[in-house]
Amino acid sequence: MLTIRDEQMRAFAAVMLDGFVDRTVARVAREHPVRHAAMGTDATRALVKRGIARAGTYGIEETGAVGAFIDAMITIHPEFEMQKGMEDVLEILKDRDVSDEARMQLVGERLASHAAE
Numbered sequence: 001m002l003t004i005r006d007e008q009m010r011a012f013a014a015v016m017l018d019g020f021v022d023r024t025v026a027r028v029a030r031e032h033p034v035r036h037a038a039m040g041t042d043a044t045r046a047l048v049k050r051g052i053a054r055a056g057t058y059g060i061e062e063t064g065a066v067g068a069f070i071d072a073m074i075t076i077h078p079e080f081e082m083q084k085g086m087e088d089v090l091e092i093l094k095d096r097d098v099s100d101e102a103r104m105q106l107v108g109e110r111l112a113s114h115a116a117e
Helices: 006-031 033-039 041-057 063-075 087-094 100-116
Strands: none
Touching: 006 033, 006 041, 006 063, 033 041, 041 063, 063 100, 087 100
């Protein structure tokens, strides 16, 4: 029988988190080259880590949804959901009865609607 100790699980989780951060920074550099160039890699990495933590405060943990949350931070504002007029976006983020992916889909639609106004 295989036993995985808590410290082994933490180490495994840290490696997985580091990999996600690396992949997300690379994706930001590829998909948002102007913003990435303006920020630099270190600041982009810090923003990605903040984004993971902030998404987690809303219970958003699925990788695709976290990536969408980080994209909103990059394209709208680092604290997009706290900006004036974004109360509806904040309410969607707080609704834990809806899946992570569905919430971020709704957030994307609301952000697009706000941009069109």
